Amino acid sequence: MSDILNQLAAWLHAVFIEQFDAWILLGFVAQAMFTMRFVVQWIASERAKRSVVPVAFWFFSLGGGTLLLIYAIQRQDPVFIAGQGLGLIIYIRNLWLIANEHRTAMSKAD
Secondary structure (H helix, E strand, O other): OHHHHHHHHHHHHHHHHHOOOHHHHHHHHHHHHHHHHHHHHHHHHHHHOOOOOOHHHHHHHHHHHHHHHHHHHHHOOHHHHHHHHHHHHHHHHHHHHHHHHHHHHHHHHO
């Protein structure tokens, strides 16, 4: 187990520390700006306690985000690993909100 953790630590260091430069910094800034559209939408959904976009948007986001995360991990690209990792949390949370809204509507219909 220790060997696996050491390998993971070495991989994380190689991906996030060794290759860090101004371009990576720019990539993180760009990814943060791109991600803000999801953060703003997420906050709006939290305030409304419901998703304010079509359900298909979240399923495509989840599927595409998962594939992009797999690609980013394979490419060892820290900008896309961090960006897509956060995105997946937001997509899942919105799908959770939609499921709760659907359950509430179904229980009121009974």
